[in-house]
Amino acid sequence: xxxxxxxxxxxxxxxxxxxxxxxxxxxxxxxxxxxxxxxxxxxxxxxxxxxxxxxxxxxxxxxxxxxxxxxxxxxxxxxxxxxxxxxxxxxxxxxxxxxxxxxxxxxxxxxxxxxxxxxxxxxxxxxxxxxxxxxxxxxxxxxxxxxxxxxxxxxxxxxxxxxxxxxxxxxxxxxxxxxxxxxxxxxxxxxxxxxxxxxxxxxxxxxxxxxxxxxxxxxxxxxxxxxxxxxxxxxxxxxxxxxxxxxxxxxxxxxxxxxxxxxxxxxxxxxxxxxxxxxxxxxxxxxxxxxxxxxxxxxxxxxxxxxxxxxxxxxxxxxxxxxxxxxxxxxxxxxxxxxxxxxxxxxxxxxxxxxxxxxxxxxxxxxxxxxxxxxxxxxxxxxxxxxxxxxxxxxxxxxxxxxxxxxxxxxxxxxxxxxxxxxxxxxxxxxxxxxxxxxxxxxxxxxxxxxxxxxxxxxxxxxxxxxxxxxxxxxxxxxxxxxxxxxxxxxxxxxxxxxxxxxxxxxxxxxxxxxxxxxxxxxxxxxxxxxxxxxxxxxxxxxxxxxxxxxxxxxxxxxxxxxxxxxxxxxxxxxxxxxxxxxxxxxxxxxxxxxxxxxxxxxxxxxxxxxxxxxxxxxxxxxxxxxxxxxxxxxxxxxxxxxxxxxxxxxxxxxxxxxxxxxxxxxx
Ligand SMILES: CCCCCCCCCCCCC[C@H](O)CC(=O)SCCNC(=O)CCNC(=O)[C@H](O)C(C)(C)COP(=O)(O)OP(=O)(O)OC[C@H]1O[C@@H](n2cnc3c(N)ncnc32)[C@H](O)[C@@H]1OP(=O)(O)O
Numbered sequence: 001x002x003x004x005x006x007x008x009x010x011x012x013x014x015x016x017x018x019x020x021x022x023x024x025x026x027x028x029x030x031x032x033x034x035x036x037x038x039x040x041x042x043x044x045x046x047x048x049x050x051x052x053x054x055x056x057x058x059x060x061x062x063x064x065x066x067x068x069x070x071x072x073x074x075x076x077x078x079x080x081x082x083x084x085x086x087x088x089x090x091x092x093x094x095x096x097x098x099x100x101x102x103x104x105x106x107x108x109x110x111x112x113x114x115x116x117x118x119x120x121x122x123x124x125x126x127x128x129x130x131x132x133x134x135x136x137x138x139x140x141x142x143x144x145x146x147x148x149x150x151x152x153x154x155x156x157x158x159x160x161x162x163x164x165x166x167x168x169x170x171x172x173x174x175x176x177x178x179x180x181x182x183x184x185x186x187x188x189x190x191x192x193x194x195x196x197x198x199x200x201x202x203x204x205x206x207x208x209x210x211x212x213x214x215x216x217x218x219x220x221x222x223x224x225x226x227x228x229x230x231x232x233x234x235x236x237x238x239x240x241x242x243x244x245x246x247x248x249x250x251x252x253x254x255x256x257x258x259x260x261x262x263x264x265x266x267x268x269x270x271x272x273x274x275x276x277x278x279x280x281x282x283x284x285x286x287x288x289x290x291x292x293x294x295x296x297x298x299x300x301x302x303x304x305x306x307x308x309x310x311x312x313x314x315x316x317x318x319x320x321x322x323x324x325x326x327x328x329x330x331x332x333x334x335x336x337x338x339x340x341x342x343x344x345x346x347x348x349x350x351x352x353x354x355x356x357x358x359x360x361x362x363x364x365x366x367x368x369x370x371x372x373x374x375x376x377x378x379x380x381x382x383x384x385x386x387x388x389x390x391x392x393x394x395x396x397x398x399x400x401x402x403x404x405x406x407x408x409x410x411x412x413x414x415x416x417x418x419x420x421x422x423x424x425x426x427x428x429x430x431x432x433x434x435x436x437x438x439x440x441x442x443x444x445x446x447x448x449x450x451x452x453x454x455x456x457x458x459x460x461x462x463x464x465x466x467x468x469x470x471x472x473x474x475x476x477x478x479x480x481x482x483x484x485x486x487x488x489x490x491x492x493x494x495x496x497x498x499x500x501x502x503x504x505x506x507x508x509x510x511x512x513x514x515x516x517x518x519x520x521x522x523x524x525x526x527x528x529x530x531x532x533x534x535x536x537x538x539x540x541x542x543x544x545x546x547x548x549x550x551x552x553x554x555x556x557x558x559x560x561x562x563x564x565x566x567x568x569x570x571x572x573x574x575x576x577x578x579x580x581x582x583x584x585x586x587x588x589x590x591x592x593x594x595x596x597x598x599x600x601x602x603x604x605x606x607x608x609x610x611x612x613x614x615x616x617x618x619x620x621x622x623x624x625x626x627x628x629x630x631x632x633x634x635x636x637x638x639x640x641x642x643x644x645x646x647x648x649x650x651x652x653x654x655x656x657x658x659x660x661x662x663x664x665x666x667x668x
Pocket of ligand 1: 029129
């Protein structure tokens with residue numbers, strides 16, 4: 001939908017420009033006519049319609065992503081646009097921004113370019129561009145540091161940190177706070193006061209008082225580069241952002257505006273940008289389920305939750321719900337377990353208060369919602385019962401709603417609403433052997449096979465970590481513990497015997513009383529601070545397992561490149577994802593991208609497992625799997641769906657002809 005701006009001039013002579021593009025007043029290249037602003041001869045207020053300033057640019061304009069339905073085709077930006085915009089702002093008329101609701105990205109940059117900003121205390125302000133593989137492109141890299149200082153500006157841009165209107169005022173990002181019903185009048189008066197010299201006429205682009213001296217600024221920027229290289233070694237755009245900020249400090253803001261525009265123009269066409277924009281829409285799209293979310297069914301009110309089990313998992317779930325203002329009944333089998341569970345919740349919340357992440361008042365309110373019980377008497381009026389199990393999933397940002405043929409649509413709508421309220425990204429999946437264990441199993445089986453055939457265990461972990469995973473497969477097995485790895489492997493072997501590699505490595509290591517990190521010995525050795533280091537004794541376990549598996553060393557696997565390792569480890573995961581997609585276990589391919597990122601840790605800047613696979617092509621992946629299946633067994637055998645895509649040269653993410661929602665597949 002094309003955005004627009006409407007100009008209304010009041011009796012006080014103040015023109016108000018409202019950005020209108022519901023629901024979020026997104027900016028589009030053709031939605032705002034610079035000339036409209038230029039021709040203004042009065043002092044002006046910028047605001048957003050329906051209480052939302054602007055959530056920033058429509059990100060479909062970046063990354064060459066599929067145009068969203070209704071979004072106008074975009075043309076490549078004129079690199080001088082931000083400069084034109086700066087000339088507009090230099091025109092002799094005071095501009096005051098009236099900010100309510102979201103002011104993100106380009107939306108906030110428009111406000112930063114104004115001569116003053118008035119916001120409501122609950123407004124949300126941020127420069128999240130780096131989440132899309134780009135950098136602020138309307139002067140934010142220059143104006144933000146000059147308003148709030150370098151450290152805070154870098155934190156807002158590099159960490160995509162959002163701030164409330166109230167916090168923004170404390171940072172001098174906004175000049176005043178006003179209630180929503182007095183926001184526009186406050187901004188109008190401010191514009192008039194500037195015109196009549198009762199308030200300073202501040203051009204943020206040329207402010208210098210908040211900028212640190214050059215030597216100190218350089219030190220701050222150097223530390224920021226070190227942090228970004230450590231935190232995101234595979235990403236260049238954070239470093240580009242720092243370079244553009246530095247250009248403004250060293251060569252002046254006008255010169256840096258050019259550099260910012262050129263950098264944005266390059267970055268917005270990068271694979272990283274395309275992947276992150278895909279991830280953004282995939283994440284937003286998980287709750288759009290044909291036959292469920294389009295039925296008009298409204299979620300029922302869920303107020304009271306009962307949780308069976310107050311162990312680390314159950315108490316974690318209870319904490320998530322009381323923090324989201326649900327009443328929670330926590331049931332345990334005896335008083336000691338119950339007191340331990342409630343104690344865990346209290347100490348965790350207290351630690352948040354001690355770190356300043358929560359007020360004492362919020363802690364008190366949250367705990368008042370928790371009731372511990374030893375029987376089922378209070379269960380008669382609960383709206384939702386949750387049975388907690390072993391694995392620590394409450395900390396994950398991801399909620400898997402597993403439906404069966406007997407699950408009503410209403411229940412799914414209810415759970416999707418609960419998931420949104422507890423700030424989880426929910427995907428609805430068919431009833432199958434745990435989606436995650438399918439991925440995790442293929443992620444651990446192949447490494448075991450490669451090591452037993454001669455590959456270096458620690459090179460595999462390093463290559464997978466360098467690819468962007470939080471850790472390598474062997475380090476992950478140590479973390480979750482051999483017990484979980486064995487249980488997942490047995491589940492996979494029972495369900496899919498024809499494509500399971502039965503390694504002896506873990507069982508051989510268990511004989512040596514190794515269980516992973518919990519026993520300070522697994523595939524790695526661990527010191528008392530849980531720091532991992534390679535264990536030279538591993539070789540003897542590998543040789544023993546190799547003998548038991550009757551496996552010969554394949555010299556080719558001793559000389560694998562990191563790229564070979566990534567392909568041999570992840571192509572079987574892609575294969576598994578294709579099976580899950582073909583069996584209708586998920587509604588759409590992008591749900592698997594979300595699952596891979598949020599439950600396996602696959603790097604979001606690669607778009608997710610299938611988005612990444614698609615960039616390599618089905619033919620390439622299928623041919624590699626075929627070769628490996630001839631050498632190392634059926635674990636690599638490409639599934640029918642992948643083979644079909646390869647034979648036709650079609651995309652792996654062609655939306656399957658789904659039933660209206662995931663089937664409960666044969667993967668019971
Ligand atoms: C005035 C002079 C102009 C000169 C023009 C010259 C141009 C020169 C080039 C400069 C380019 C500037 C580049 C700029 O610096 C870059 C940006 O602005 S990047 C975008 C930054 N914004 C964001 O990151 C906001 C992301 N959105 C959110 O965080 C949330 O949507 C929200 C704002 C908190 C609201 O949350 P909710 O109320 O829950 O709503 P939803 O999240 O469900 O969203 C509803 C609907 O909108 C879609 N959507 C949201 N944000 C965007 C977006 N930025 N782009 C595209 N689409 C967006 C979302 O997907 C939902 O869609 P639906 O699922 O309903 O189809």
